[in-house]
Amino acid sequence: MQQIKTRTLTPQLLSKIDAYWRAANYLSVGQIYLFDNPLLKRPLTLADIKPMLLGHWGTTPGQNFIYVHLNRAIKKYDLDMIYVSGPGHGGPAVVANTYLEGTYSEIYPNISQDADGLQKLFLQFSFPGGIPSHASPECPGSIHEGGELGYSLSHAFGAVFDNPNLVVACVVGDGEAETGPLATAWHSNKFLNPATDGAVLPILHLNGYKIANPTILARIEPEELDQLLRGNGWIPYYVEGHEAELMHEAMATTLDQAIADIKQIQHEARDNGNTKRPRWPMIVLRSPKGWTGPKWVDGVQIEDTFRSHQVPLSDPRSHPEHLKLLEDWLRSYRPEELFDESGRLKLELAELAPEGDRRMGANPQANGGMLLRDLIVPDFRDYAVNVPAPGSVQAADAHELGVFLRDVTKLNQEQRNFRIFGPDETLSNRLNAVFEVTDRQWDAETQANDEFLAADGRVMEMLSEHQCEGWLEGYLLTGRHGLFNCYEAFIHIIDSMFNQHAKWLKVTAELPWRRPIASLNYLLASHVWQQMHNGFTHQDPGFIDHVVNKKASVVRVYLPPDANCLLSVWDHCLRSRHYVNVVIAGKYQAPQWLTMEQAVKHCTAGIGIWDWASTDGEPDVVMACCGDVPTLETLAAVSILREHLPDLKIRVVNVVDLMRLQPEREHPHGLSDEDFDALFTQDKPVIFAFHAYPWLIHRLTYRRTNHGNIHVRGYKEEGTITTPFDMTVLNDLDRFHLVMDVIDRLPQLAFKGAELKQMMEAKLIHHRQYINQNGQDLPEIRNWKWSPDSTLPAKPLRGKMPVLT
Numbered sequence: 140m141q142q143i144k145t146r147t148l149t150p151q152l153l154s155k156i157d158a159y160w161r162a163a164n165y166l167s168v169g170q171i172y173l174f175d176n177p178l179l180k181r182p183l184t185l186a187d188i189k190p191m192l193l194g195h196w197g198t199t200p201g202q203n204f205i206y207v208h209l210n211r212a213i214k215k216y217d218l219d220m221i222y223v224s225g226p227g228h229g230g231p232a233v234v235a236n237t238y239l240e241g242t243y244s245e246i247y248p249n250i251s252q253d254a255d256g257l258q259k260l261f262l263q264f265s266f267p268g269g270i271p272s273h274a275s276p277e278c279p280g281s282i283h284e285g286g287e288l289g290y291s292l293s294h295a296f297g298a299v300f301d302n303p304n305l306v307v308a309c310v311v312g313d314g315e316a317e318t319g320p321l322a323t324a325w326h327s328n329k330f331l332n333p334a335t336d337g338a339v340l341p342i343l344h345l346n347g348y349k350i351a352n353p354t355i356l357a358r359i360e361p362e363e364l365d366q367l368l369r370g371n372g373w374i375p376y377y378v379e380g381h382e383a384e385l386m387h388e389a390m391a392t393t394l395d396q397a398i399a400d401i402k403q404i405q406h407e408a409r410d411n412g413n414t415k416r417p418r419w420p421m422i423v424l425r426s427p428k429g430w431t432g433p434k435w436v437d438g439v440q441i442e443d444t445f446r447s448h449q450v451p452l453s454d455p456r457s458h459p460e461h462l463k464l465l466e467d468w469l470r471s472y473r474p475e476e477l478f479d480e481s482g483r484l485k486l487e488l489a490e491l492a493p494e495g496d497r498r499m500g501a502n503p504q505a506n507g508g509m510l511l512r513d514l515i516v517p518d519f520r521d522y523a524v525n526v527p528a529p530g531s532v533q534a535a536d537a538h539e540l541g542v543f544l545r546d547v548t549k550l551n552q553e554q555r556n557f558r559i560f561g562p563d564e565t566l567s568n569r570l571n572a573v574f575e576v577t578d579r580q581w582d583a584e585t586q587a588n589d590e591f592l593a594a595d596g597r598v599m600e601m602l603s604e605h606q607c608e609g610w611l612e613g614y615l616l617t618g619r620h621g622l623f624n625c626y627e628a629f630i631h632i633i634d635s636m637f638n639q640h641a642k643w644l645k646v647t648a649e650l651p652w653r654r655p656i657a658s659l660n661y662l663l664a665s666h667v668w669q670q671m672h673n674g675f676t677h678q679d680p681g682f683i684d685h686v687v688n689k690k691a692s693v694v695r696v697y698l699p700p701d702a703n704c705l706l707s708v709w710d711h712c713l714r715s716r717h718y719v720n721v722v723i724a725g726k727y728q729a730p731q732w733l734t735m736e737q738a739v740k741h742c743t744a745g746i747g748i749w750d751w752a753s754t755d756g757e758p759d760v761v762m763a764c765c766g767d768v769p770t771l772e773t774l775a776a777v778s779i780l781r782e783h784l785p786d787l788k789i790r791v792v793n794v795v796d797l798m799r800l801q802p803e804r805e806h807p808h809g810l811s812d813e814d815f816d817a818l819f820t821q822d823k824p825v826i827f828a829f830h831a832y833p834w835l836i837h838r839l840t841y842r843r844t845n846h847g848n849i850h851v852r853g854y855k856e857e858g859t860i861t862t863p864f865d866m867t868v869l870n871d872l873d874r875f876h877l878v879m880d881v882i883d884r885l886p887q888l889a890f891k892g893a894e895l896k897q898m899m900e901a902k903l904i905h906h907r908q909y910i911n912q913n914g915q916d917l918p919e920i921r922n923w924k925w926s927p928d929s930t931l932p933a934k935p936l937r938g939k940m941p942v943l944t
Contacts, residue, residue: 140361140362140365140375140377141374141375141376141377142376142377142378142379142389142393146388146392147388147391147392147395148387148388148391152211153384153387153388155487155488155491156207156208156211156387156391156491157383157384157387158476158477158488159207159210159239159488159491160200160203160204160207160383160387161431161472161473161477162235162239162472162474162477162478162484162488163203163206163207163232163235163236163239164199164200164203164235164431164472165469165472165474165477166231166234166235166238166239166257166260166261167196167199167200167203167231167232167235168196168231168432168468168469168472169257169260169261169469170194170230170231170234170235170260170261170264170265171192171193171194171196171231171264171265171450172188172189172192172261172452172465172469173187173188173189173258173261173262174186174187174188174189174190174261174262175187175258177254177257177258177260177261177482178254178257178474178478178482179466179469179470179474182466183462183465183466183469184462185455185456185459185462188455188456188462188465189262189266190456191265191266192450192453192454193265193272193450194228194230194231194264194265194272194449194450195228195229195230195231195272195448195449195450196231196429196432196447196448196449196450196451197346197348197428197429197445197447197448197449198226198228198229198232198312198344198346198428199229199231199232200426200429200430200431200432201344201346201424201426201430202224202226202229202232202233202310202344203232203235203236204386204390204424204426204430205308205310205342205344205390205424206222206232206233206236206499207236207491208387208390208391208394209222209308209394209499210240210491210492210493210499211391211394211491212394212395212398213493213497213499214491214493214497215395216398216402217497218306218398218497219304219305219306219497219502219504220305220306220307220308220497220499220502221280221282221298221305221307221308221499221502221504221505222280222307222308222310222499223282223283223291223294223295223298223307223308223309223310224274224281224283224285224291224310225283225285225288225291225292225309225310225311225312225315225321226285226288226310226311226312226314226315226344228272228273228285228286229273229274229285229310230264230265230270230271230272230273230274230275230278230285231264231272233274233278233280233281233500234260234264234270234278236499236500237278237279237280237498237499237500238250238252238260239484239489239492240492240493240498240499240500240501241489241492241498242279242280242498242500242501243260243278243279243500244256245501246279246652250263252482252483252484253481253482253483254481254482255482256482257478257482271284271286273285273286275646276643276646276647276650276653277646277650278500279500279501279505279506279652280498280499280500280501280502280505281505282294282298282504282505282507282613282616282617283295284639284642284643285315286639287635287636287639288312288314288315288318288321289315289318289319289320289321289324289605290320290321290324290605290609290612290636290639291309291310291311291315291321292309292311292321292324292325292327292339292341292609293320293321293324293327293605293606293608293609293610293612293613294309294609294612294613294616295307295309295339295341295613296324296327296330296331296339296609296610296613297609297610297611297612297613297614297615297616297617298337298504298613298614298616298617299331299336299337299338299339299613300331300336300337300558300580300599300610300613300614301335301336301555301556301558301614301619302336302337302504302617303334303335303336303337303405303409304337305337305338305504305617306337306338306339306340306398306401307337307338307339307340308340308342309339309340309341309342310342310344311341311342311343311344312344312346313343313344313345313346313347313354313355313356313357314348314349314350314354316343316354316355316356317349317354317355317356319605320603320605320606320609323601323603323605323606324605324606324609325341325368325371325372325373326371326372326601326606327339327601327606327610328371328372328373328419328582329372329416329581329582329583330580330581330582330599330601331419331582332408332580332582332594332595333404333405333407333408333409333417334405334408334409334594334595335555335595338401338404338405338419339419340397340398340401340420340421340422341373341421341422342421342422342423342424343356343368343375343421343422343423343424344424344426345357345423345424345425345426346425346426346427346428346429346430347427347428347443348428348444348445348447348448349445349448350445350448350449351445351448352445353445357425364423368421368423369418372416372418372419373418373419373420373421374400374418374419374420374421375420375421375422375423376393376396376397376420376421376422376423377393377422377423377425378390378393378422378423378424378425379423379424379425379426380425380426381426381427381430381443386426390422390424393422394422396420397420397421397422400419400420401419401420404417404419414594416582416583416584427442427443428442428443428444428445428447428448429441429442429443429444429446429447429448429451430442430443431471431472432447432451432468433447433451433452433464433468436451436452436461436464437458452464452465452468503618504617504618505616505617506652506653506654507615507616507617507618507619507654507656508618508653508654508655508656508716509618509654510617510618511618511619511654511655511656511657511716512554512556512618513714514547514550514551514556514557514620514657514713514714515547515550515551515554516547516550516710516713516714517543517546517547517550519543519706519707519709519710520706520735520739522539522542522543522706523703523706523734523735523738524539524701524702524703524731524735526701526703526731526732526733526734529730529731529732529733529749529751529752529925530730530731530732530774530924530925531731531924531925532730532731533728533729533730533731534701534702534728534729534731535569535702535725535726535727535728535729536699536701536702536705536724536725536726536729536767537568537569537570537662537664537705537724537725537726538569538570538571538572538726539702539705539706540570540662540702540705540706540709540724541569541570541571541572541573542572543706543709543710544559544570544572544573544622544709545572545573545575545576546576547713548573548576548577548597549576549577551620552576552577552597556618556619556620557597557619557620557621558597558598558599558611558614558619558620558621559573559597559598559599559621559622559624560598560599560600560607560608560610560611560614560621560622560623560624561598561599561600561607561623561624561625562600562601562602562603562604562607562625562629563600563601563602564600564624564625564626564664564665565579565598565600565624567626567665567726568624568625568626568662568664568665568726569664569726570624573597573598574590574591574598577596577597577598578591578592578593578595578596578597578598579591579592579593579596579598579599579600580593580594580595580596580597580598580599581593581594581596582594599611604625604629604630604632604633605632605633605636607623607625608623608633608636608637609636611623611659612636612640612659615656615657615658615659616656618656618657619657620657620713621657621660622660622661622662622712622713623659623660623661623662624661624662624663624664625661625662625663625664626663626664626665626666626670626677627663627664627665627666627667627670627679627680627682627723628665628667628670628676628677628678628679628680629677630661630663630682631679631681631682631685634682634685637659637685637686637719638685638689640659640719641686641689641690641693641694641719642689644656644659644693644717644718644719645689645690645692645693647717648692648693648717655716655717656716656717657715657716658712658715658716658717658718658719658720659718659719659720660709660712660713660720660722661719661720661721661722662709662722662724663682663721663722663723663724664723664724664725664726665677665726666680666723666724666725666830667679667680667830667831667854667858667866668725668766668767668768668830668863668866668867669725669726669727669768669863670858670866671858671860671861671862671863671865671866672860673860674858674859674860675858675859678854678858678866679854680723680830680831680832680853680854681831681832682721683696683721683723683797683830683831683835684831684832684835686719686721687797687835687838687839689719691798691801691805691806691807691809692807693717693718693719694718694719694721694798695712695715695718695719695720695721695796695798695808696720696721696723696796696797696798697712697720697721697722697723697742697795697796697797698722698723698765698766698767698794698795698797698830699722699724699742699767699795700732700733700764700766700767700770700793700795701729701730701731701732701733701738701767701770702731703731703733703734703735703737703738704733704738704741704742704795705722705724706735706738707735707738707739707742707743708722708742708795709722711742723766723830724767725767725768727863729767729768729771730771730774730924730925732749732770732774741793741795742795742796745794745795745796745798745799745808746792746793746794746795746796746799746800746810746818747792747793747818748790748791748792748818749791749792749793752774752777752789752791752925753789753790753791754781754787754788754789754790755788756788757788757820758788758789758790758820758823759787759788759789759823759824759885759887760787760788760789760790760823760824760825760826760881760884760885761789761790761791761792761818761819761820761823761824761825761826762776762777762789762790762791762792762826762828762877762881763791763792763793763794763819763825763826763827763828764791764792764793764794764827764828764829765793765794765795765797765827765828765829765830765836766828766829766830766831767830768830768867768872769828769829769830769852769853769872770793770828772828772867772872772873772874772877773791773826773828773874773877774791774925775874775923775925776874776875776877776878776881777789777791778925778926779874779875779878779895779899780878780881783895783898784888784891784892784895787881787885787888790820792818792819796808797839798839800815800836800839800840801839801840802815802842802843812843812844815840815843815844816843816844816845819843819845819849820845821844821845822845822848823845823848824848824850824881824884824885825845825848825849825850826850826852826877826880826881826884827849827850827851827852828852828853828872828877829851829852829853830853830854831853831854832853832854832855833851833852833853833854833855834851835853836849836851836853837849837851848884850880850884852870852871852872852876852877852880853870853872854870854872855870855871857869857870858870861910862910862914862915862916863916864906864916864917864920865906865907865910865916868903868906868907873903875899875900875902875903875906876899876903878895878896878899879896879899879900882895882896883896905917906920
């Protein structure tokens with residue numbers, strides 16, 4: 140195990156660094172406990188203590204220790220560095236340090252650098268109307284909120300891709316290190332190009348405990364830990380102990396060595412053309428949990444145990460003797476040596492922090508919207524599929540999108556601010572054309588039969604949805620653009636990561652100093668209706684339900700019915716800011732419905748009547764559809780109805796923007812009640828064929844006048860390895876069931892429709908027999924084409940119809 144033991148700090152500098160660390164620790168304890176008396180100008184009383192004590196102390200002193208040493212390294216080497224706090228509740232540390240460096244007061248002038256500002260700083264922490272206990276969006280310098288563990292290292296690597304001068308110091312908690320995403324993230328170093336990317340310096344913080352248990356990496360043999368880290372491709376340096384003077388010296392020397400290693404690796408790649416995959420340095424810091432806090436309380440050890448994880452002195456009001464312990468703890472940092480009479484950090488200590496944008500709290504990389512540049516996007520109309528008449532041609536929607544994304548990639552290669560992320564599915568999702576202009580980034584060994592691997596690719600693929608999501612989030616949060624393509628069923632793997640990012644967007648949108656970032660864009664191909672060959676495990680469209688739970692100001696969901704609509708939607712998504720855009724599209728050959736001109740109008744409206752598929756006049760029934768396969772089945776059902784019941788008045792309504800179904804008071808894209816009724820009527824049956832679970836449509840429309848007449852067909856958790864059409868049959872979404880639905884909902888068809896209904900039932904029996912015998916769908920299904928009566932453009936809707944935003 141490699142421990143470096145040489146002298147780096149002068150006695151004067153060591154003394155100042157230790158004082159700065161004590162100041163950060165003092166501010167951290169003050170945030171957890173103090174309601175008043177921020178500088179202990181008088182003896183502590185119960186009135187000075189917050190009525191509710193919330194927060195986490197255990198990880199904080201170690202993170203304060205790391206931060207002050209990173210400040211020294213930034214100044215010494217003029218580093219462009221940001222700090223990612225991985226441990227779950229590192230809020231006191233990052234708030235304290237951004238306050239000490241001056242960034243916090245610049246952004247929040249009411250939290251001034253004096254006694255009054257200190258009192259406000261302490262009071263706001265974990266207090267109603269204040270700030271959370273995590274490294275939350277409200278904290279300058281943060282791109283990672285440590286509430287959910289496991290993603291720090293993924294975010295750190297995402298931040299340094301295409302950022303050659305950036306170093307991300309990523310503190311990995313030893314509890315966090317037990318999560319699957321973090322354990323996988325160690326392998327991100329195989330995707331880092333030292334010539335064109337920046338560097339990540341992981342600092343594994345071994346303080347031994349989680350909330351109530353020891354941590355695995357702190358309890359395995361040192362040799363085993365060393366072998367694990369080296370096996371993952373790192374050169375670990377170790378800093379261990381608890382005596383402040385020795386630890387400061389060891390950390391300073393080790394950090395200098397790590398920075399020297401990084402600079403040497405980058406020099407070899409950038410100046411000498413060395414393409415051999417390097418072993419990057421990392422630091423393992425082993426320090427006591429709750430370091431410098433109370434050692435024993437009520438006869439029980441606190442420091443260096445799990446009991447220091449949260450609030451070591453949890454109830455001074457019920458245990459008055461704890462008040463004295465708290466005061467002794469606070470005074471152990473000797474605040475009178477750290478702050479002047481006004482309450483400001485003494486100048487000789489404040490000078491240890493970097494200046495301007497070199498401060499980690501002020502670095503523009505941690506406020507990525509400040510650096511964001513528009514993508515160069517070609518005119519999507521140039522990629523149009525020629526549609527002479529609805530349904531007259533077929534195309535694979537995702538393949539057509541791939542051609543467009545190929546040129547987006549090509550046009551932005553010089554800017555190096557656009558990447559495609561996905562778990563080994565970019566080809567499977569039919570974005571093949573992208574590989575005409577780029578490769579997958581890969582810095583490990585290559586062999587003769589490999590395809591599309593290079594050290595400088597623009598496609599990032601690793602068979603871990605967590606890593607792809609985390610990389611993309613880090614990439615976006617530092618001011619770039621990208622998209623995540625994934626099988627629909629397996630996007631659920633990152634449900635909670637999406638959840639955290641959506642919350643981040645919601646909060647940062649309310650912070651005027653945070654600049655909007657590029658939207659998080661998902662392309663979900665290989666969707667539920669096109670996973671008939673992989674079985675039930677691959678069939679789940681429920682991600683939409685999860686997305687819709689988030690704030691309306693953040694989420695957008697699009698289900699384009701064909702390639703031209705898909706191109707129009709993606710042009711919008713790539714240009715948008717500060718949203719989560721979910722786009723679901725097919726990848727197999729399918730009928731194309733709209734010309735590009737029609738598609739642009741339809742997607743701009745987000746919803747509309749397809750006049751060419753409808754009959755004139757007030758409808759007897761509304762056939763609504765959302766999604767490519769539901770649209771196909773709806774139109775096939777309409778063709779059957781028009782052939783066999785020619786007097787039936789049918790209106791076809793197609794939905795691209797799912798949020799249009801909500802009332803305008805609930806979502807910016809929502810339709811007014813007047814516009815909704817103009818589409819769906821106030822009293823006619825609506826047969827709604829939907830891509831996902833039926834109840835989502837009911838949830839979005841339950842307040843509408845005609846909700847009682849809306850009958851939704853969608854995925855109802857039926858599936859297996861089968862034919863494409865049989866997937867719809869299993870879930871009653873097929874054309875034959877839709878026809879029967881119409882007959883059942885219209886009393887006037889009781890006589891005329893009886894024979895047709897019987898015919899549909901017979902078709903379903905024949906279908907089952909045929910596929911079981913032949914292994915493919917009926918010829919009439921495989922070869923079906925729409926026979927249009929007209930090719931008129933969609934009718935304009937009554938009422939105000941805003942463009943997509």
